Every structure is written in C-alpha cells, then in structure tokens.
Amino acid sequence: xxxxxxxxxxxxxxxxxxxxxxxxxxxxxxxxxxxxxxxxxxxxxxxxxxxxxxxxxxxxxxxxxxxxxxxxxxxxxxxxxxxxxxxxxxxxxxxxxxxxxxxxxxxxxxxxxxxxxxxxxxxxxxxxxxxxxxxxxxxxxxxxxxxxxxxxxxxxxxxxxxxxxxxxxxxxxxxxxxxxxxxxxxxxxxxxxxxxxxxxxxxxxxxxxxxxxxxxxxxxxxxxxxxxxxxxxxxxxxxxxxxxxxxxxxxxxxxxxxxxxxxxxxxxxxxxxxxxxxxxxxxxxxxxxxxxxxxxxxxxxxxxxxxxxxxxxxxxxxxxxxxxxxxxxxxxxxxxxxxxxxxxxxxxxxxxxxxxxxxxxxxxxxxxxxxxxxxxxxxxxxxxxxxxxxxxxxxxxxxxxxxxxxxx
Numbered sequence: 001x002x003x004x005x006x007x008x009x010x011x012x013x014x015x016x017x018x019x020x021x022x023x024x025x026x027x028x029x030x031x032x033x034x035x036x037x038x039x040x041x042x043x044x045x046x047x048x049x050x051x052x053x054x055x056x057x058x059x060x061x062x063x064x065x066x067x068x069x070x071x072x073x074x075x076x077x078x079x080x081x082x083x084x085x086x087x088x089x090x091x092x093x094x095x096x097x098x099x100x101x102x103x104x105x106x107x108x109x110x111x112x113x114x115x116x117x118x119x120x121x122x123x124x125x126x127x128x129x130x131x132x133x134x135x136x137x138x139x140x141x142x143x144x145x146x147x148x149x150x151x152x153x154x155x156x157x158x159x160x161x162x163x164x165x166x167x168x169x170x171x172x173x174x175x176x177x178x179x180x181x182x183x184x185x186x187x188x189x190x191x192x193x194x195x196x197x198x199x200x201x202x203x204x205x206x207x208x209x210x211x212x213x214x215x216x217x218x219x220x221x222x223x224x225x226x227x228x229x230x231x232x233x234x235x236x237x238x239x240x241x242x243x244x245x246x247x248x249x250x251x252x253x254x255x256x257x258x259x260x261x262x263x264x265x266x267x268x269x270x271x272x273x274x275x276x277x278x279x280x281x282x283x284x285x286x287x288x289x290x291x292x293x294x295x296x297x298x299x300x301x302x303x304x305x306x307x308x309x310x311x312x313x314x315x316x317x318x319x320x321x322x323x324x325x326x327x328x329x330x331x332x333x334x335x336x337x338x339x340x341x342x343x344x345x346x347x348x349x350x351x352x353x354x355x356x357x358x359x360x361x362x363x364x365x366x367x368x369x370x371x372x373x374x375x376x377x378x379x380x381x382x383x384x385x386x387x388x389x390x391x392x393x394x395x396x397x398x399x400x401x402x403x404x405x406x407x408x
Contacts, residue, residue: 046098074139116134116137152281177272186265187277193257209309300356
C-alpha cells in the first residue's frame, strides 16, 4: 500500500490540488453571479421590470405576485385570463396595458398564452392573433393540458406499451401545478449546469489524460512497477486517482455552484412543478430535477475520467492524450447542444460519447426527444438507458486500462 499512497501523494501534490480546486470554486462563483446578477423579469416583451436587475428584479416580481403562489388552481388561471384579456387593447404585445392585477397573475396569463400556442400547433391551426385566448380558457386549463400531452404521447409512442407507460407517467403528475417566484432563474441555473459540467470535464480530461502517458514519457512508472507488488498496486492507483480528482473537481465546482444558488435564490421556488417553465410529463418539481441533473453530471464526469485514463494508457504522449480527451468532449458538446438533427445515428453517437449523458438528459425530460424506448420487448426510460450506457463505458474503460497498463 505504500506504493499506492506514494502515487496518491505524487499526483495530489498541494499545488496541483489547490489549483484545480481553486479554479472549480472560482468558476462556480462566477457562474452563480452570472445567473443571479444578470437575472431579469418581464411579462412577454412589455418591459414591465426593465428598471430592475438581479435579485431586485426577482424580489419586485415576487412582491407583485403575492397571493397567487402555491397551488395553481383553475380559479387562479381564470383570474389570470380575465386580467390579461382586460389589459389587451390590440393584437400585439405592445398593445398590452400593464396594471397591478395583470402583474399579480402574469405567470398564469403567460402559461395560458403558451398553452394556446401549443394547442394551435397541435391542431395545425394558424397562430395569428395568438394573444386572443378564449375567455374561459382558465377554467379549462388542466383539461387542455391533458389533451395536449395525450396527443403528444399518441403521436410519439412507438407501440402500445410505450404509450401506456407514458400515460401512466403523465397521470402521476401532481395537479394543480405549484409555483413560487424565482422558478425562472432556477430553471436557467439548472440548464447552465450542463455547460459548467463541460468545463469541469475538460479539467478532468486534462488531469486524467496525462496520468499514465506522462509517466511513460519520463519513465517514472517503470521505476515504480519494478518494486515488489508495484505493478498491481500502481494499476489500482492509476484507476482510482482520476476518479478521486474528478469527484473533487465536481463537488467543488457544481456543488459550490448549487450552494450559492440556494443562498441567493428563493428556495421555495424549488417546489415549482417543472411543467410551469416548460413541456414535460414527468412528475418532478424543480428541486427534484436539480438533484437528478446533479447525479447525471456526477456519473458523466466519472465516466470521462475513466475514458480519459484509457486514452492515456494507449497513446505515448500526454499531450496527444489530452487533445483526444478534449476533442471527444467537444464533439459531445456540439452534438448535445448546438446540433439539432432528427437522426437516430446522431442520437446514438450523443449517448455513446463519454460525457454525452450530461447534455442528453434534459432534452428527454423536456420532451425535445421522446423519453421512452423499447429494447428486447421491454419499455425503458431513456434516462435509465443513459445510465446503463455510461455504466458499460465506465466498466470497459476501467477493464482496458487494467489490461493495457499491466501487460506493459
């Protein structure tokens, strides 16, 4: 074990550990400041909170919405409908006259307009005069929600088993929905975990990619492996150390980021149903979604650490190993965020690439992709498939690192 701890001490020297940790914490602080400090509130494009920014904008909107948070009953939706139509003096957003009652029910009015848009697109109808929602739309909000999601499931499910599971998932969603002010900023904060995780994965790729290749360059591993039990113990060290560093970087980065958001943003907003801020038939609130995104990010970064170590065990130069690791992550980022193509091949590549699950998870939860698949006669949630794929990638990478390193 002396060899293991010597290797651990060598790789985790104070300067290196402090540098990686400090970078992760600084990035987390800057990212949290970007989300909270740059926060804005608005109703459509009326500019009703244009004089506020950051926490003051969140607080101003929350003050105007007092009495409407909590359960979003159809009576509240109808009040929002009445307030919105009373304030609408034309057919465009510039024709909306902002008043106290409208600001109070602004979240409800916005959701009613978005629901009308979804229903018209579903039926193939024109979206002209979209602001002129039916006068009783608030009373039928949940009826229309059910109509929309059932239609979505019917169109996208590949068989009756997928349809049954999707409907069961949708039926488990708590209704009335729940909302609290600050949900918009929490939603943006969760979305940014994907990009932040990518930066942290680059750091992990740099560290893990140089683990074995650098020692091959300077002959250090040959010296250590020449000792009694050195090869066996050193192999374990080369596998475990990148995982430890990845865990430290992720916890210091994303962990600090989330703690800062919890300190700066309203915590009751975490109880908001995710359907308030977008499309989804999963029975999550924002807090539950945050936990799942955090877990997926952790699994993704550990997979990247294992894969980068594998590359390091194959190539001869640490610089080449780092380049290949970063290139793999860049491809995963491009396919996951910037390239939107309806192609099963592209989807498969995104899921197979190390780190790809970090970018793929939300697109299934938010229904940008249908989140169910049938494999060997069994219906699975796509997030579960992502876990399985990354588990296999992690296992194969670890096995190959062991074989490559010990046979040298």
